Amino acid sequence: MPIAYHITHPQVQIDPAIPVPDWGLSDVGRARAYAMLGQPWIGSIRQAVSSGERKAIETAEVLGRHLDLAVQVRERMHENGRSATGFLPPPEFEAVADQFFANPHESIRGWERAIDAQQRIAGEVEAVLEAGGTGDIAFVGHGGVGTLLLLALSGKQISRDRDQPPGGGNYFAFDIAARRVLHGWRPIDMLEQS
Template sequence: MTDRLEPGTDEAMPRIYFLTHPQVVIDPAVSVPRWPLSDVGRRRARQFADSLADGEVTAVWSSREQKALDGGAIIAGHLGVPHRIDSELGENDRSATGYIAPPEFWEVVAAFFGKPDESVRGWETARHAQDRIVTAMRRLARDEPTRGDIVVVSHGGVGELLMAHLQGAAIGAAEKPQHSGGGCWIEIDKDGFSLLAGWRNVPD
């Protein structure tokens, strides 16, 4: 993790650690929002929490999807801080199709990012999802009562849309998480809502 600055310096600032959930148990017979973290994903969530144990995190937020709930609960429990839930931090609404197996899934994802104002196969549009996500992130940055650092556990697509906003880039053109299994994070200045550090991976 980034070395923290001493409190009281001009550069010390509360921040948001935005983490994409790590590996999940993929089960086509189960609704995608109900997929849990795998054993590997749970271990990597604990590693991420370990890396923040000496920091200043005072709250953890997650979406309502099981994989994000699992990650949020692990991190909050390890750090002894509240775990709060905001459904607006969820992945784009894909309920029109349900599970789509790769490689077809990645073709649909490419169309989702490539045509941000169109609904691909009935999915929520990328533009609408980005507006929802940025609004939710700004709200929790402003309203979280503990006033320290925040961890947000969410999803890869959410992270890509958020990063496009933070970088002032077109949807689909921003820096992308590098780990195919998730477990990647960025750091955001909580007060100014600006990017402090780009994507890094929790170790495997």
């Protein structure tokens, strides 16, 4: 049973002077990306697909180098579009993110609507899956669109109830053939739960 893993980048180096898509991994995030390589499920991955944002590419490259895989970059796998606000301090960001998930058919402060972000990420993942391939696939991206993908695969309404735990660096898995979620969010750097 081929499995797809949606992996979110771990902690980033926050710099309000740099556009968010250009942020790279912090030292903690980089260490967690390398710790991910010890997970028992990593060795089965035969394809690595990344968002075009720097933090996702850096995470995918750690995986790709370890598995000797070229990383396929898909620009449209980016995080929900929020360039209208740029960097927001964490408390304000969380409040706007709450509104984003609670009002999926509305643009909150100029952000991409949640419903549109969900359709975009689901479409990108589906395009990769339809192209075929053998073995497991890692999609490396972001928590917001990852949560929207998890909800779509679960047949659930958009809400923040299934958002990834704080800090990033989590993954969920789904059966490729059945498009069925096998488990929800788990940390990338802790041994898989039984």
